Amino acid sequence: MSQNGKLYLIPTPIGNLEDITLRAIRILKEADIILAEDTRTSAPLLKHFGIEKKVYAHHQHNEHQSSNEIVRLLKEGKNIALISDAGTPAISDPGFFLVREALKHELTVECLPGPTAFVPALVNSGFPTDRFCFEGFLPLKKGRQTRYKQLATEERTIILYESPHRFVKTLEEMATYFGRERQISVSRELTKLFEETVRGTVEEIKAYFENHPAKGEFVICIAGYSSKAAAIEPEN
Numbered sequence: 573m574s575q576n577g578k579l580y581l582i583p584t585p586i587g588n589l590e591d592i593t594l595r596a597i598r599i600l601k602e603a604d605i606i607l608a609e610d611t612r613t614s615a616p617l618l619k620h621f622g623i624e625k626k627v628y629a630h631h632q633h634n635e636h637q638s639s640n641e642i643v644r645l646l647k648e649g650k651n652i653a654l655i656s657d658a659g660t661p662a663i664s665d666p667g668f669f670l671v672r673e674a675l676k677h678e679l680t681v682e683c684l685p686g687p688t689a690f691v692p693a694l695v696n697s698g699f700p701t702d703r704f705c706f707e708g709f710l711p712l713k714k715g716r717q718t719r720y721k722q723l724a725t726e727e728r729t730i731i732l733y734e735s736p737h738r739f740v741k742t743l744e745e746m747a748t749y750f751g752r753e754r755q756i757s758v759s760r761e762l763t764k765l766f767e768e769t770v771r772g773t774v775e776e777i778k779a780y781f782e783n784h785p786a787k788g789e790f791v792i793c794i795a796g797y798s799s800k801a802a803a804i805e806p807e808n
Contacts (some may be wrong), residue, residue: 577645698757710742
């Protein structure tokens with residue numbers, strides 16, 4: 573009976589290619605199969621590090637179907653590496669379902685440490701890092717208002733992801749549910765040439781990006797709710 577293979581989750585750079593680890597490169601070279609969220613996005617990365625092998629797509633639209641086949645290959649002894657377009661698989665990216673299926677079949681899963689966008693954004697924010705609430709992308713429609721209401725009184729630092737085309741609208745929603753004076757920190761283009769972090773109130777950040785193009789993926793860190801601050805009424 574052949575020994576089972578191992579499923580590796582490999583974090584990839586969120587911008588700067590130097591952020592990949594030596595271990596990640598080694599495992600990608602040694603793996604029997606590489607799974608990628610978008611093979612077109614991953615191709616330049618793999619080529620840059622001299623990794624030449626067939627890459628198969630594993631994304632949110634096919635992960636339920638492909639996971640059964642991947643589990644079968646793992647049971648045949650294949651070592652499989654999963655990468656996403658950027659960052660750590662399963663963190664606001666495909667991977668969770670596959671990991672759960674592999675564990676159901678008592679297969680070995682190993683996640684390497686590496687790039688994740690919310691960590692540098694959180695540390696750069698200046699908000700408390702000992703306790704925080706990671707929300708990733710909020711629901712686009714159904715449940716979005718409910719989630720905002722739940723988070724409005726969250727006392728821990730809150731972390732959200734947002735795309736550039738929805739960013740300004742999200743700031744408007746935050747002004748409604750968190751208040752215009754809530755302190756936030758916005759990071760974009762992390763590790764890239766035009767990396768930027770802007771800090772201030774929701775109102776101040778909104779004004780800033782009304783005059784600066786909202787380009788790149790955004791990480792929004794929001795100061796936790798303070799009942800003392802909320803009790804202070806503005807002077808007339």
